[in-house]
Amino acid sequence: MKRLFITGGSGLLGSKFQYVAGDTHEIITTYHKNPGENSVQFDVTNEKDVAEKITSLNPDAVVHAAALTNVDYCEDHPDEAWNINAKGTDNVAKACEKVGSKLVYVSTDFVFDGERGMYREDDETNPLGHYARTKLEGENFLKEHHDLNYAVARVSVLYGWHTRMNFVTWVINELKNGNEINIVTDQYNSPTLADNAAEAMIKIIEMDKTGVYHTVGDERINRFDFAVNIAEVFDLDSSLINPIKSTNFVQKAKRPKDSSLNVEKVQKDLGIKMLNTKEGLKYMKKVMK
Ligand SMILES: NC(=O)c1ccc[n+]([C@@H]2O[C@H](COP(=O)([O-])OP(=O)(O)OC[C@H]3O[C@@H](n4cnc5c(N)ncnc54)[C@H](OP(=O)(O)O)[C@@H]3O)[C@@H](O)[C@H]2O)c1
Structure with a gap:
């Protein structure tokens, strides 16, 4: 049985590995401030701690999902974001x-800057905000470790059941409470069921793939249409969802207009189906019951 060390195990994506691969792999997860069951405390900015934990556990593979993921917070706290997302990744890579x-x-x-959409793995990057720059710097740090066997798995708008809210669970909650919500029609992504992304990452490990993979949902969709799909699948009132333009919804960090990603490579290379939003939402509904 392969031993996997999952950083960010208390986060949405990291929490899915036990569920997806717990029967076939030994899964060790980490938390930073939110302790979980069978989870190891870990601060990715502490180079010594990272080296000691990874050396003593000696895992076959590490999935590095820990990050400072609040895009607007990163814009206001550039040094903290760089230390966690960029330097933290270098620390993990070194170990x-x-x-x-x-x-x-x-x-x-x-x-990506989102000017075009449906990006392939080898398309040119051009991050717009500080969060995105620090994540890309994390990717770039990996290239400096010449003896490292690695892959990059890019995800987009993660969703799924978790103790903390994500877009899907927030929309469900608001609509259940009868609240009107304003959702933008002009921002496109490839929403990704966290369970499906974890499954793809397990395949990357099992098949010993290297390079970049777009482990995202198989659909380019805007936030408003995604919210309407959520209402439909969960039998909620979609008339409570108001379409708005992003110019009416001011956010601290600039977002790409269309950062949807092409999944041809991941589906072909890994032989995996990446789910569209209706399929992902139906999966959530099924596992909820
Ligand atoms: N969420 C999205 O829509 C999205 C989109 C694109 C890419 N991504 C990427 O996907 C990955 C997973 O995202 P997610 O949404 O699952 O994350 P999340 O739910 O926000 O969780 C973040 C995780 O990182 C941990 N963490 C934060 N600071 C840390 C530190 N200094 N040292 C060690 N661990 C630390 C947190 O630990 P505690 O909670 O215990 O403090 C938590 O486990 C991230 O790398 C993110 O950049 C996410």
Whole structure:
């Protein structure tokens, strides 16, 4: 049984590995401030701690999902964001290279500027905000570790059941409470069921793939249409969802207009189906019952 070390195990994506691969792999997860069951405390900015934990556990592979993910907070706290997302990734990479563990680094669709959409893995990156820049710097750090066996798995608008809210669970909650919500019609992504992304990452490890993979949902969709799909699948009132333009919804950090990603490579190379939003939402509804 392969031993996997999952950083960010208390987060949405990291929490899915036990569920998706717990029967076939030994899963060790980490938390930073929110302790979980069978989870190890870990601060990715502490180079010594990272080296000691990874050396003593000696995992076959590490999935590095821990990050400072609040895009607007990162804009206001650039040094903290860089230390966690960029330097933290370098710390993990250094330790993995030393012990010979494979590394899967979780990155983001925001590495692209969103002028075009449906980006392929080798398309040129051009991050707009500080969060995205620090995540891309994380990707770039990996290239400096010449003996490291690694892959980059980019995800987009993660959703799924979790103790903390994400877009889907927030929309469900608001509509259930009869609240009107304003959702933008002019921002496109490839929403990604966290369970499906974790499954793809397990395949990357099992098949020992390297390079960049777009482990996202198989659909380019705007936030408003995504919210309407949520209402439909969960039998909620979609008339409570008001369409608005992003110019009416001021956010601190600039977002790409269309950071949807192409999934041809991931589906072909890994032989996996990446789910569209209706399929992902139906999966959530099924596992809820
Ligand atoms: N969410 C999205 O829509 C999205 C989109 C594109 C890419 N991504 C990428 O996907 C990955 C997973 O995202 P997610 O939404 O699942 O994350 P999340 O739910 O926000 O969780 C973040 C995780 O990182 C941990 N963490 C934060 N600071 C840390 C530190 N200094 N040292 C160690 N761990 C630390 C947190 O630990 P505690 O909670 O215990 O403090 C938590 O486990 C991230 O790399 C993110 O950049 C996410």
